[in-house]
Amino acid sequence: MFKIFEPSKIFLITSKAPKYVMVLFAVVFTIGLLEALIFSPEDYKQSHSVRIMYVHVPAAWISLGIFSSITFLSLSGYIFKNKNFFLIAKSLAPSGFVFNIVALVTGSIWGKPTWGTWWAWDARITSMLILALFYLMYLVAWRIYENKEHVLKITTIITILGIINVPIIKYSVNWWNTLHQPASINVLSKSSIHSSMLFPLLIMTAAFALFSLLIFLMKYNTELIKIKNKGLDRL
Amino acid sequence: MISEFIKMNGYGLYVWSAFSFTLLSFTTLYLITKIQYVREKNKFVSKFGALDSKRAKVARLQTINREILSSSQSI
Secondary structure, eight states, X not given: OXXXXXXXXXXXXXXXXXXXXXXXXXXXXXXXXXXXXXXXXXXXXXXXXXXXXXXXXXXXXXXXXHHHHHHHHHHHHHHTTOHHHHHXXXXXXXXXHHHHHHHHHHHHHHHHHHHSOSOOOOHHHHHHHHHHHHHHHHHHHHHHOOOHHHHHHHHHHHHHHHHTHHHHHHHHHHHSOOSSOOOSOOSSSOOOSOHHHHHHHHHHHHHHHHHHHHHHHHHHHHXXXXXXXXXXXXX | OHHHHHHGGGTHHHXXXXXXXXXXXXXXXXXXXXXXXXXXXXXXXXHHHTXXXXXXXXXXXXXXXXXXXXXXXXX
C-alpha cells in the first residue's frame, strides 16, 4: 500500500533535493528579510518593534505544524506498521524544536517593549513552553532508548500526550484573559492584519517552511545512511 | 539614514536581537545537521571500502548504497 514510502525510492529524491531547497530558501529568505526589515510599515502603536512578528509568528506556526505532523506520522506508523513513518517523524523533530525555541525567545524579546516584561506565566506562553518540553522529551527518548520497539512506543505516547497541548496553545488567547493578543490572522473569517504586513509575514513563513524542509531532508538522509551503516556491519 | 534604520525609533536593540537570535539558531541547526550527515556518510564510505570484493558486490546491489556512494561529494 505504501510502496511510495520505501526508503530506496525516497532516498533517490531526498539525496538530490537539499541543494535545490537551499537555493530556494536563500532567495525567499532574502526577500522576506528585505520586506520585514525595510519595506513593511511600522505599527501605529508598537512602532518598529512589530517587525519581531515576522520571525516570531512563522516560528510558532511551523513548530505547531511540525508537532502535529509528528503525531500524525507516529500514529500512522503504528496503524499501518510502517517504520518509515517513524523515521520521517524523527527527522522532522529537530527543526520543530528549534522553531519552538525561536518562538519563545523572540516572543520574550517582543514582550519587553510591548508589555514591559521579558516573561509572564500567561496561558499562551506557558503552553508554548510545555510544547518545547514535549519536543525535548521526544528527542531525548530517541537518544536514550536502545530497544527499537520500545522507542517507537514511548515516542508515540509522548506525541499523543503533547498533541493535547496544541489546541490549548491555539485557543488559549480566547479561553483565558492573557497578556498575549488574540489571533490577527483567521483562515475562516476576515483577518485584522493589513496586507502590507500580511505579505512579508507570509513570505517569511514560506522561508521558514523551506528551512525546515532542508533540515528534514538532511536529517532523513543521515538516518537512512545510519541504517545502511548497520546493514554493512551485518554483511 | 542608516543610523535611523539601525536605531528603529529606539526599538533597534529588540528587533536586531530577535532577528540575530533567529539567524544564529538557523546557522547552528544547519551546521550540526550537516556535520552529522557528513560524519555518517564518511563512516559509510570507509566501511564500504573495507569490504572484500564479494561483500562489496552484494552491497552494491542495493540502490541506496549506490546512491550514497555516488552522492558522497554533494551537499
